[in-house]
Amino acid sequence: MRELRNSLQNAIMKIRGAPIVDKELIDEFCRDLENALLSGDVNLDLALSMTEKVRERALKDQIPLGVSRRDYTLKVIYDELTNLLGKRFAPMRLDPNELSIVMFIGIQGSGKTTSIGKIANYFQKRGYKVGVVGGDTFRPGALDQLQQYLAPINVEVYGDVKEKKSSKVIKKGLNHFKEKKNINLVLIDTAGRHKEEKSLLKEMQEIAKIAKPTEIILVVDATIGQQAQAQADAFNRATPIGSIILTKLDGSAKGGGAVSAVAITGAKIRFYGDGEKIQDMEEFNPTRFVGSLLGMGDIEGLLQSVNEAFDEEDTAELRDAFKKGKLTLRHFKIQLESASKQSSIGKIVSKIPGVSALTGKQPTLEAEGQKNVKRFIAICNSMTEEELDNARVIKGKRIQRIAKGSGTSPQEVKLLLNQFNQAVKQLKMMRKMRGRRGAPPGGIPPGLEGMFG
Ligand SMILES: Nc1nc2c(ncn2[C@@H]2O[C@H](COP(=O)(O)OP(=O)(O)O)[C@@H](O)[C@H]2O)c(=O)[nH]1
Ligand SMILES: [Mg+2]
Structure with a gap:
């Protein structure tokens, strides 16, 4: 995973x-991404179609x-990678008031025993009383x-x-923990002397009959x-109560392949192991x-600001105004209102020169900026219309x-009027600079992009 991480991050740095x-940069980026x-x-097909979508x-x-x-391009990359690696977050939910029995299967060396330790640790930390049956x-x-x-x-x-006999140990082990009343989660380790899916699934059915996991x-x-x-895929089709743990994502260069390959089967990936220790x-x-x-540690913030902008109902109207070069105070007001709704006003509003001057340029003056915005909205x-x-x-x-x-x-x-007039002037200048070169269909006219950071 380290290599994938490094090469993705290098591409994104650009x-x-x-x-x-x-366009040139995006093309270059897409080649790097691929x-x-x-x-x-x-x-290959997944990689190509994902890159094309980006x-x-x-x-x-x-x-x-x-x-x-x-920012928008970064969001797109993020969206499409999330699609590629599985949209669904499927946290493991157990009922602490009932005895839960979780059975682990997998070929030898896949990491069953290690994963049992990790799961035991995970649920113990969350207040469960855990017991383990050594069925290998x-x-x-x-x-x-x-x-x-x-x-x-x-x-x-x-x-x-x-x-x-594995089945006997499992039966006895389950009875042992059932008698102990205070245990509410039993994990069952199994042997995995299989080379292929068929025998793996057969073992699963046999133990499942005994353990009723x-x-x-x-x-x-x-x-x-x-x-x-x-x-x-085979496993996912065989059992409705199945989920997956991927192990050894720490060292493997092929981790991305495994995650994406499992994700497209629609199987629920619950956890992944990234080391040999019990916390990993x-x-x-x-x-x-x-x-x-x-x-992208700040990805949440980035997504939020993009999504907030998306939520803005008046976006289309504003875009149209910019495109035609006809900015009115009505548009200015819409922008101020949207600014007042946004959480990090300094960051977002400062992208629009005319408005940012009204709200205070420094993000640290956020509260002050919010107050100002409210006053300008009142104005x-x-x-009158x-x-x-x-x-x-x-x-x-x-x-x-x-x-x-x-x-x-x-x-x-x-x-307020001064700022508005300046924004109008700026808009005119930008349009002049770009001459009559057309805007991309539906997009912000290229010359205006500077207004948005
Ligand atoms: N680096 C790394 N090693 C792991 C991980 N999970 C398991 N292993 C190692 O893989 C080997 C086989 O694991 P084990 O749990 O015995 O597999 P089992 O045969 O399926 O029970 C052991 O040396 C583990 O330490 C992991 O997430 N990362
Ligand atoms: Mg084992």
């Missing part, structure tokens, strides 16, 4: 660091007002390994070295890359997983009246 995000995915063992969306989507093409009677030393691994967290392991977890070694798909397991949350893959609200449509009629007495009506000062009204 976008983050570039002064202008244009290479990164392919060297991360992601299936290119399409980054170039042709309507970019919401107030969002830069850079095949491998010598299997019980020892289990006991040693779980000793530090004080989880009892039931086993019987003299009993050679709440959930069956297939443990898959991610270093097998795309081959994980066949296992996950994470919930598989595609959103967070992709965030860490892209090294707009005290204007005619004034909102045509700012030029606002002079002398009218300024006095608006100030009075809004509980502000004539200076503030003038400040």
Whole structure:
């Protein structure tokens, strides 16, 4: 995973660091992205179609007002990677008031025993009383390994070295913990002397008959890359109560292949292992997983600001105004209102020069900025329809009246008008600079992008 992470992050750095995000840069980025995915063992078709989608969306989507093409492109990459690696977050939910029985299957060496320790630790931390049944009677030393691994967290392991039949040990172990009343989660380790899916599923059915598990977890070694798909697919079709743990995502160059391959089968990936220690397991949350893959710690903030901009109903109207070069105070008011709704006003509003001057430029002055925004909205609200449509009629007495009506000062009204006039000028200049070159269909006219950061 490290290589995939590094190459993705390198590609993204180019976008983050570039002064202008244009078609050329997006093309270059998409080539890098494709290479990164392919060297991360992601299936060829998946990698190609994902890259194509990123290119399409980054170039042709309507970019919401107030969002830069850079941020929007980053969001698109993020969206499409999340799609690729599994949209669904399927946390494991057990009923603490009932006895839950979770059975682990998987081929030998896939990481069952290790994962049992990790799951035991995970649920113990969440208040569960956990017991483990050592059902691997095949491998010598299997019980020892289990006991040693779980000793530090004080989880009892039931086993019987003299009993050679796995089903018998499991039956006895379950009875043992059922009698102990205080246990509410039993994890069952199994042997995995299989080479292929068929015998794996057969064993699953046999033990399931005895144990009647709440959930069956297939443990898959991610270093097998795309081959994980066949296992996950067969398993996913065989049992409705099945989920998956992917192991060894720490070391493997093929981790991306395994995750994407399992994701397309629609199987629920619950956790992934990223180390040998008992703490080395994470919930598989595609959103967070992709965030860490892209090294975008601030991804939540970025998504939020883009989504907030998307929510803005008046975006289309504003976009139209910019396109036609006809900005009115009405648009200014819409922008102020949207600014007042946004959480990090400094960050967002500062992208629009005319408005940012009104709200205070420094993000640290957020509270101050919010107050100012409210005053300027009040000013707009005290204007007549005619004034909102045509700012030029606002002079002398009218300024006095608006100030009075809004509980502000004539200076503030003038400040608002000044900023508005400057924004209009800026808009005209930008349009002139771009000449008559057309705007992309539906998008922000290229010359105006500077207004949005
Ligand atoms: N690096 C790494 N090693 C792991 C992980 N999970 C399991 N292993 C190692 O893989 C080997 C096989 O694991 P084990 O739990 O015994 O597999 P089992 O045969 O399915 O029970 C052991 O050496 C584990 O330490 C993981 O997430 N990361
Ligand atoms: Mg084992």
